[in-house]
Every structure is written in C-alpha cells, then in structure tokens.
Amino acid sequence: MSSLQNRVSEILQGFEVSHDRIRAISDEFIRLTNQGLKSNKEAMAMIPSYVTAVPTGKESGTFLAVDLGGTNFRVCSVHLNGNGTFKLIQSKSVIPKSLMVGSSKELFSFLARHVDAFIKTHLDEKFTEDTESSTSQHILKLGFTFSFPVNQTAINKGTLLRWTKGFNIKDAVGKDVCKLLQDELDALKLPVHVSALVNDTVGTLMSRAYSAPGLGNTMLGVILGTGTNCAYVENISSISKISLQSDKNIMVVNTEWGSFDNALTVLPFTSIDSEVDGNSPNPGYHMFEKLVSGMFLGEILRITLCNLHKEGVLFSSSSESLELPWSIDTSTLSKIEADNTEDLSKTKETISMDLNIVATLEECKAIKKIVNAIGKRSAYLAGAAICGILTHTRALEKMETVDIGLDGSVFEFYPGYENLMRESIKYLLGEDEKRVMLDIAKDGSGVGAALCALVA
Ligand code: ADP
Numbered sequence: 001m002s003s004l005q006n007r008v009s010e011i012l013q014g015f016e017v018s019h020d021r022i023r024a025i026s027d028e029f030i031r032l033t034n035q036g037l038k039s040n041k042e043a044m045a046m047i048p049s050y051v052t053a054v055p056t057g058k059e060s061g062t063f064l065a066v067d068l069g070g071t072n073f074r075v076c077s078v079h080l081n082g083n084g085t086f087k088l089i090q091s092k093s094v095i096p097k098s099l100m101v102g103s104s105k106e107l108f109s110f111l112a113r114h115v116d117a118f119i120k121t122h123l124d125e126k127f128t129e130d131t132e133s134s135t136s137q138h139i140l141k142l143g144f145t146f147s148f149p150v151n152q153t154a155i156n157k158g159t160l161l162r163w164t165k166g167f168n169i170k171d172a173v174g175k176d177v178c179k180l181l182q183d184e185l186d187a188l189k190l191p192v193h194v195s196a197l198v199n200d201t202v203g204t205l206m207s208r209a210y211s212a213p214g215l216g217n218t219m220l221g222v223i224l225g226t227g228t229n230c231a232y233v234e235n236i237s238s239i240s241k242i243s244l245q246s247d248k249n250i251m252v253v254n255t256e257w258g259s260f261d262n263a264l265t266v267l268p269f270t271s272i273d274s275e276v277d278g279n280s281p282n283p284g285y286h287m288f289e290k291l292v293s294g295m296f297l298g299e300i301l302r303i304t305l306c307n308l309h310k311e312g313v314l315f316s317s318s319s320e321s322l323e324l325p326w327s328i329d330t331s332t333l334s335k336i337e338a339d340n341t342e343d344l345s346k347t348k349e350t351i352s353m354d355l356n357i358v359a360t361l362e363e364c365k366a367i368k369k370i371v372n373a374i375g376k377r378s379a380y381l382a383g384a385a386i387c388g389i390l391t392h393t394r395a396l397e398k399m400e401t402v403d404i405g406l407d408g409s410v411f412e413f414y415p416g417y418e419n420l421m422r423e424s425i426k427y428l429l430g431e432d433e434k435r436v437m438l439d440i441a442k443d444g445s446g447v448g449a450a451l452c453a454l455v456a
C-alpha cells in the first residue's frame with residue numbers, strides 16, 4: 001500500500017460508526033432526552049412548543065406565515081384546502097446587514113412593513129380594511145418562524161435568549177419576540193394577530209402531518225440542512241419541567257439535538273473534528289451538529305485533504321480553496337458521492353472546479369472514500385438519534401407505521417443519504433425499520449407555521 005492509502009485507511013477508521021457505537025449513541029440519546037425533559041439547564045434543551053395537537057389534513061383557512069432565519073426574511077400566505085393540499089404565495093427579501101445590529105424597533109418595523117406590503121399585493125381587500133371595522137373573522141392569524149434560541153412559555157410567547165448567525169440587537173434580548181412583532185403590526189393598524197411562535201423543526205412535523213395521506217402517525221420532524229435538529233410528539237405528562245393545566249395529552253417538543261453529547265462520551269469525534277470545532281464560532285457546543293449538518297461536512301473534508309497535503313501524501317500543489325476555511329460546500333461532497341464512472345472522471349472534474357487542483361486517479365479514489373465516510377457518518381448518526389427517539393416514545397409498539405417528515409438540502413440532495421440512515425436504523429430496529437416512513441415535508445416553514453397558528 002502507498003503512504004496515501006495507509007493514511008486514508010486510518011482516517012476512515014476514525015469516521016467509522018460501528019454497530020456498538022450506534023447502540024451506545026441511541027442509549028445516551030434516551031438518557032439525555034429524559035434529563036432535558038426534567039430540567040431547564042441541559043444542553044439538549046427539549047423545548048416545549050406548546051403545540052398540543054398534530055394536524056389531520058382536514059384543517060382549512062387562510063393564514064400568514066413569516067420566517068426570520070439567517071439571511072432572508074420570508075412572508076407568505078398559506079391557504080389550506082382541508083384535504084392535505086394547500087396554496088402558498090411567498091415573498092422573500094434580504095435582511096439589510098445594518099438592521100441585524102441596530103435596534104429591535106428598526107428590525108421589527110422593517111418586518112411589519114413587509115407584512116403590510118405583502119397583504120396589499122397578494123390578499124383580498126377584506127383583509128386590508130382598517131381594524132376598527134374588521135370583524136374577528138377578518139383578522140389574519142400569523143405563525144412566526146423564528147430560528148434563534150428562545151425561552152418559549154406559551155404558544156405565542158417567547159423571550160429571546162441570545163442572538164446567533166450574525167445578529168446582535170442588544171435591546172431585544174430578554175424580550176418577547178412575538179410582542180415586538182405584534183406592536184409594530186399594530187402601529188401600522190394591520191388586522192394581523194401573531195398567534196404562534198414556531199421552531200422550524202416543529203413546522204416540519206406539522207406540515208408533514210397535514211400532507212401525509214391521512215395516516216395520523218407523523219411523530220417526528222427532522223431538519224438536515226445548514227444545521228440539524230428534531231421535534232417529536234411527547235406525552236405532556238413526561239415533560240415534567242413544565243406544569244400545565246390542560247386537557248390535552250400530547251405536546252410537540254423541540255429537542256435541540258444539535259447539542260446532543262457536547263461532552264463527547266459516545267460520538268465518534270476525531271482530531272479532524274476537533275480542528276473544525278476549534279475554527280467554529282462556538283467551540284465545544286453543538287457537537288452532534290458539527291458531525292452531521294451541511295455547514296460542517298465540507299469543512300471536515302477540507303481539513304482532511306489539507307492535512308494529507310501537509311503530510312506530503314496528497315496533491316503535488318495546494319490552492320486557495322484548499323487553504324481557505326469554510327470554502328468547500330457540502331454540495332461538493334454530493335457531486336463526488338454521485339460519481340459512478342469507472343475512471344472517476346466526475347470526481348476529477350469536481351476537484352478541478354471546486355478546489356482548483358488537478359488530482360490523479362489514485363488521489364480521486366482516496367478522496368471518494370473519504371467523502372463516502374463523512375456522508376455515511378452523518379447519516380448513521382442522524383439514524384441513531386432517530387432510533388433514540390423512537391425507542392424513548394415506544395412509537396413502534398403503539399403504531400403499525402411511524403411517519404417522519406424531513407427538510408433540508410443534505411437529506412434532499414446528498415446521494416444515498418436516506419438509505420444510509422435506514423442502514424443505521426436497521427442495526428438497532430431490525431425488521432421494524434420497514435415500519436419507519438421517511439419523507440420530505442414540502443414548504444415546511446410556511447405551511448408548518450400556518451398550522452401552528454391554526455391550532456393555537
Ligand atoms: P437552510 O438550512 O438555511 O434552511 P438548506 O436546507 O438548503 O437551507 O441547507 C443548506 C445547507 O445544505 C448548506 O450547508 C449547504 O452546504 C448544504 N447543501 C446545499 N446543496 C447541497 C447538496 N446538493 N448536497 C448536500 N448538501 C447541500
């Protein structure tokens with residue numbers, strides 16, 4: 001074996017997720033799930049959503065949804081037809097950088113003005129009469145998808161814990177983000193009520209439950225995109241950290257599983273991952289996410305290749321892309337993964353286009369193996385965490401099939417990702433794996449937010 005082959009087989013060993021480890025991960029996941037349901041201080045936060053019903057597909061009506069994510073702000077109207085189908089109109093705008101670091105009034109009045117413009121452009125005039133003359137049926141319910149950490153205390157109440165992703169508006173921290181938006185909507189006299197504060201995982205679950213063909217068994221919503229997270233249906237009585245006077249039995253819980261095993265007791269964490277973590281904005285946190293989600297898979301590959309180059313076993317010359325942190329996108333891995341050519345010409349082409357390096361056949365073979373191992377580890381870990389939830393909820397004991405809604409480019413576009421997830425689920429569940437349904441939740445954040453507004 002060449003020195004490159006030797007080094008690659010060592011690296012592959014580090015990325016491997018054995019059967020024993022899948023079991024250990026699932027067991028630890030169940031342990032931390034139980035801890036998070038009891039206490040507010042856990043990293044895997046198990047945040048109650050206050051959503052206490054899952055759609056059946058028969059819901060109907062027109063709702064507004066707004067989504068404040070990282071870079072874009074989206075406003076949409078969702079018309080639910082009451083038969084699992086919907087009509088969605090949406091407008092998207094970039095959030096000016098200056099508003100990300102200004103005052104909360106500036107940001108939320110910007111959002112309210114976009115809602116105003118959207119209503120005037122896209123909705124009937126019955127919704128644009130002023131509030132005095134509106135009857136309650138003319139008040140539009142709005143679901144607010146807000147992808148920052150909040151301490152949610154009611155379905156439409158949540159105080160901002162901290163900003164992430166480049167936002168830093170100090171006066172908003174500790175305030176109820178629904179009220180901040182409502183105040184600005186009221187200032188414009190819009191007939192809109194902020195009815196629900198929605199996490200994107202909860203929206204994904206709700207949207208899948210609405211669209212799934214009348215099965216009534218959607219139990220999980222999973223995001224595998226820039227980040228990764230999951231929400232699931234829990235018995236209210238098991239969420240012992242909250243006490244609710246409610247006649248409802250279930251509540252959707254946002255796990256924040258990106259922070260699973262920050263202590264690194266079971267995750268297959270390598271020295272390469274430690275470098276990725278060290279260069280990240282939040283070292284030591286979101287450790288599960290750093291092995292699984294789209295934001296990190298490209299960087300794991302880049303650091304691996306960079307190290308092999310420094311050791312003198314890969315590439316005769318370097319390039320700016322190879323040296324520049326975060327320059328490789330996960331779509332590069334998808335292209336290499338998809339290469340079925342005998343001479344790996346697609347891989348060679350991808351390395352030339354995305355890394356600006358001419359690779360030999362031996363190098364292409366080595367890189368394809370590494371890509372394969374990074375993608376497989378991600379999918380196996382996601383599968384193991386899903387098994388943890390399925391085991392915790394005993395869902396497969398209660399139902400013939402369990403349905404899981406998923407969203408995010410990694411799940412949608414990484415070749416073979418679903419099959420890899422299924423392999424890991426099968427290690428733990430055996431033949432029961434066939435009773436687990438995995439499917440994309442279309443337009444999860446818009447439709448999901450509308451559904452949360454409806455059930456509120
Ligand atoms: P968001 O997380 O912002 O909702 P996406 O679900 O589209 O958006 O996820 C974006 C992430 O998916 C990025 O980290 C990107 O690297 C990754 N990604 C984009 N295209 C692909 C692809 N073809 N295959 C795998 N991952 C991809």
Ligand code: MG
Nearest residue numbers: 200225407408
């Ligand atoms: Mg998304």
